[in-house]
Amino acid sequence: MADFDDDLSASTARFQAFAAAKDEDLPAPWKMRAPRSKIGIMAVVVVIVAVIAAVAARLLLG
16 A cells, blocks of 8 residues: 555645646647648548448448
Protein backbone atom coordinates (compact mmCIF):
# COMPACT_ATOMS: atom_id res chain seq x y z
CA MET A 1 0.00 0.00 0.00
CA ALA A 2 3.03 2.29 0.00
CA ASP A 3 2.39 3.10 -3.67
CA PHE A 4 -0.68 5.19 -2.87
CA ASP A 5 -0.25 8.88 -2.14
CA ASP A 6 -2.45 9.96 0.77
CA ASP A 7 -1.30 13.59 0.65
CA LEU A 8 -4.19 15.45 -0.99
CA SER A 9 -2.30 18.73 -1.11
CA ALA A 10 0.41 17.15 -3.26
CA SER A 11 -2.23 15.90 -5.66
CA THR A 12 -3.82 19.33 -5.78
CA ALA A 13 -0.45 20.97 -6.39
CA ARG A 14 0.27 18.59 -9.27
CA PHE A 15 -3.12 19.36 -10.81
CA GLN A 16 -2.61 23.09 -10.45
CA ALA A 17 0.80 22.81 -12.09
CA PHE A 18 -0.77 20.80 -14.93
CA ALA A 19 -3.62 23.29 -15.36
CA ALA A 20 -1.25 26.26 -15.33
CA ALA A 21 1.11 24.75 -17.91
CA LYS A 22 0.87 26.40 -21.30
CA ASP A 23 2.09 24.56 -24.36
CA GLU A 24 2.98 27.30 -26.81
CA ASP A 25 4.14 24.86 -29.49
CA LEU A 26 0.66 24.08 -30.80
CA PRO A 27 -1.71 26.70 -32.19
CA ALA A 28 -5.29 26.90 -30.96
CA PRO A 29 -7.63 24.37 -32.66
CA TRP A 30 -9.67 27.10 -34.34
CA LYS A 31 -6.51 28.52 -35.91
CA MET A 32 -5.45 25.25 -37.54
CA ARG A 33 -6.54 24.76 -41.12
CA ALA A 34 -6.73 21.51 -43.07
CA PRO A 35 -5.79 21.50 -46.75
CA ARG A 36 -8.72 21.32 -49.15
CA SER A 37 -7.51 18.00 -50.55
CA LYS A 38 -7.66 16.40 -47.09
CA ILE A 39 -11.17 17.74 -46.55
CA GLY A 40 -12.24 16.37 -49.93
CA ILE A 41 -10.78 12.94 -49.22
CA MET A 42 -12.50 12.85 -45.83
CA ALA A 43 -15.83 13.84 -47.41
CA VAL A 44 -15.50 11.05 -50.00
CA VAL A 45 -14.68 8.51 -47.28
CA VAL A 46 -17.71 9.59 -45.24
CA VAL A 47 -20.00 9.29 -48.28
CA ILE A 48 -18.63 5.84 -49.15
CA VAL A 49 -19.12 4.61 -45.59
CA ALA A 50 -22.67 5.99 -45.56
CA VAL A 51 -23.49 4.24 -48.84
CA ILE A 52 -22.05 0.94 -47.59
CA ALA A 53 -24.03 1.27 -44.35
CA ALA A 54 -27.22 2.02 -46.30
CA VAL A 55 -26.71 -0.99 -48.60
CA ALA A 56 -25.96 -3.26 -45.63
CA ALA A 57 -29.06 -2.04 -43.79
CA ARG A 58 -31.20 -2.57 -46.91
CA LEU A 59 -29.89 -6.14 -47.30
CA LEU A 60 -30.31 -7.00 -43.63
CA LEU A 61 -33.77 -5.49 -43.26
CA GLY A 62 -35.04 -6.73 -46.60
